[in-house]
Amino acid sequence: MLKVLFFALVVRPFLLVVTGNNVRHGERLPRNGPAVVVANHNSHLDTVVLMSLFPSRMLARVRPVAAADYFLRSGPLAWFSRNLIGIIPVTRGGRAAGDDPLAGVSAALEEGSIVIFFPEGTRGEPERFKEIRSGIFHLAQKHPEVPVVPVFLHGLGKALPKGAFLPVPFFCDVFVGEPVERPADKEPFLAGLKARFEFLRAEGTFPEWE
Amino acid sequence: MNEILERIPQGPLLYVFLGVLGLLAVAEVLGFVLARARPEKDFSELRARVRSWWLMAGVFMLAILVSRAVSLVFLAFLSFLALKEYLSLIPTRRADRSVLLWVYLAVPFQYLWVWIDWYGMFIIFIPVYMFILIPVRMVLHGQTEGFLRATGTLHWGLMTTVFTLSHMAYLLVLPGKGDMGARLVLFLVLVTQFNDVAQYTWGKLFGRHKVMPTVSPNKTYEGLLGGIATSFVLVYLLAPYLTPLTRNESLVAGFFLPLAGFLGDVSVSAIKRDIGVKDSGTLIPGHGGVLDRVNSLTFTAPLFFHFLRYLHY
Numbered sequence: 001m002l003k004v005l006f007f008a009l010v011v012r013p014f015l016l017v018v019t020g021n022n023v024r025h026g027e028r029l030p031r032n033g034p035a036v037v038v039a040n041h042n043s044h045l046d047t048v049v050l051m052s053l054f055p056s057r058m059l060a061r062v063r064p065v066a067a068a069d070y071f072l073r074s075g076p077l078a079w080f081s082r083n084l085i086g087i088i089p090v091t092r093g094g095r096a097a098g099d100d101p102l103a104g105v106s107a108a109l110e111e112g113s114i115v116i117f118f119p120e121g122t123r124g125e126p127e128r129f130k131e132i133r134s135g136i137f138h139l140a141q142k143h144p145e146v147p148v149v150p151v152f153l154h155g156l157g158k159a160l161p162k163g164a165f166l167p168v169p170f171f172c173d174v175f176v177g178e179p180v181e182r183p184a185d186k187e188p189f190l191a192g193l194k195a196r197f198e199f200l201r202a203e204g205t206f207p208e209w210e
Numbered sequence: 211m212n213e214i215l216e217r218i219p220q221g222p223l224l225y226v227f228l229g230v231l232g233l234l235a236v237a238e239v240l241g242f243v244l245a246r247a248r249p250e251k252d253f254s255e256l257r258a259r260v261r262s263w264w265l266m267a268g269v270f271m272l273a274i275l276v277s278r279a280v281s282l283v284f285l286a287f288l289s290f291l292a293l294k295e296y297l298s299l300i301p302t303r304r305a306d307r308s309v310l311l312w313v314y315l316a317v318p319f320q321y322l323w324v325w326i327d328w329y330g331m332f333i334i335f336i337p338v339y340m341f342i343l344i345p346v347r348m349v350l351h352g353q354t355e356g357f358l359r360a361t362g363t364l365h366w367g368l369m370t371t372v373f374t375l376s377h378m379a380y381l382l383v384l385p386g387k388g389d390m391g392a393r394l395v396l397f398l399v400l401v402t403q404f405n406d407v408a409q410y411t412w413g414k415l416f417g418r419h420k421v422m423p424t425v426s427p428n429k430t431y432e433g434l435l436g437g438i439a440t441s442f443v444l445v446y447l448l449a450p451y452l453t454p455l456t457r458n459e460s461l462v463a464g465f466f467l468p469l470a471g472f473l474g475d476v477s478v479s480a481i482k483r484d485i486g487v488k489d490s491g492t493l494i495p496g497h498g499g500v501l502d503r504v505n506s507l508t509f510t511a512p513l514f515f516h517f518l519r520y521l522h523y
Contacts, residue, residue, distance in 0.1 A: 020294070020493070022492045158302075161304075161307075164307065166308075166311060168307050168311055168314070169290075169294045169297075169314060170297065170298045171294060171295060171298040171491060205485075205486055205487055207299060207301040207485065208301040209301065209302055209303070209304055210304055
């Protein structure tokens with residue numbers, strides 16, 4: 001409830017002025033869970049933009065995966081992350097310690113959630129792709145029936161890049177792709193996902209930003 | 211209750227509003243009949259355009275009716291959207307992020323000068339103060355590579371989307387009785403947009419000889435001249451009714467307004483071609499972006515304003 005209000009009164013009006021998204025192929029977004037939405041990650045705005053693509057009545061079940069060490073590091077931020085955004089916290093480097101870092105994500109998918117997942121792991125340099133990490137592959141293997149929908153975002157890294165405090169208004173592009181193919185091996189899966197992002201990016205013309 | 215009644219437009223304003231709604235209704239019917247008569251052709255873009263026109267005309271009319279404050283906020287927001295579209299289209303430097311914030315800040319200030327009717331500041335704020343502020347803020351971060359391009363493009367954008375369009379807002383605060391401000395804005399916007407449609411229609415129907423093939427391949431002499439002639443008649447009929455212009459002055463305005471609209475349109479087209487995009491945005495279905503819709507106004511607004519001000523204020 002708090003989350004829906006927060007989006008209706010704060011996030012949506014803010015995004016209307018600051019980003020004003022140009023959404024292409026919005027009809028390809030999953031209508032109900034479980035589903036995984038994967039996107040390139042350049043800005044804190046990415047998460048709220050992706051969440052705001054869904055209508056208010058679905059918001060409670062739209063949950064972004066976020067690093068526990070970053071988003072739960074202080075009391076107010078943890079409260080914000082849990083109650084207003086509804087993150088699924090994951091522990092980075094958990095696999096080395098022997099536990100399944102994606103257990104929380106699996107549980108959310110089993111409850112029928114739409115999970116937002118940034119396969120690059122962390123925000124990269126603005127408007128650049130980073131290497132896709134293997135987490136998304138393991139998640140897709142574990143839930144073969146759940147669709148993985150790629151979304152290419154452009155402009156949010158210009159509006160609010162890593163390390164910046166004040167957002168600068170830019171029109172931003174959100175290109176939604178078809179669900180990705182599911183090869184059984186890691187390398188082809190990750191290569192296919194990366195190619196899908198490149199394909200979506202090629203739909204737009206973007207001015208240089210250096 | 212009385213206050214609400216007073217807001218309802220009367221006289222010329224009311225009749226022109228009704229005329230606009232009538233024109234849109236004709237266009238809607240025409241789109242429907244065409245789609246019925248020739249099912250093999252695709253009229254969906256035409257009909258999307260007309261549908262967007264209803265919305266734009268409705269929002270615009272409401273905005274200029276409700277109150278001066280609402281009109282100014284509406285026009286300031288229009289400038290902001292056009293500026294945002296422009297800044298999203300052009301190449302910008304990462305180092306200029308904070309400069310862009312200052313550029314955006316010019317919008318509320320420019321419209322504040324209009325609101326408090328400070329003409330002297332209104333007319334020099336962007337040409338002088340922003341002209342100086344932008345490079346000064348830029349040398350502070352010290353990146354010289356691309357400096358000239360950045361100062362040039364940012365200032366050009368402010369002039370086009372904020373300075374020129376704010377002249378439309380200044381029409382609202384010119385001294386005059388009753389609804390004169392709203393009538394002037396309505397006249398300017400109606401003539402400019404009508405001229406766009408007239409040139410487009412004449413060009414579609416009779417266009418043969420290209421007028422600026424490298425800039426805008428769809429613009430023809432037939433469209434240009436037919437559009438100017440049609441708009442000339444509209445200005446001649448409407449100007450004495452909605453504005454303080456005399457019949458003779460309307461003859462002059464009837465010639466230069468449609469021509470200025472055309473030149474504003476092709477200037478923005480040249481920029482889009484330079485950047486390599488067809489539309490400036492996707493905000494208005496069938497039309498493209500905000501900049502695509504206000505491109506003609508960027509030239510007609512200041513020219514009409516200064517013509518009027520020189521002769522009558």
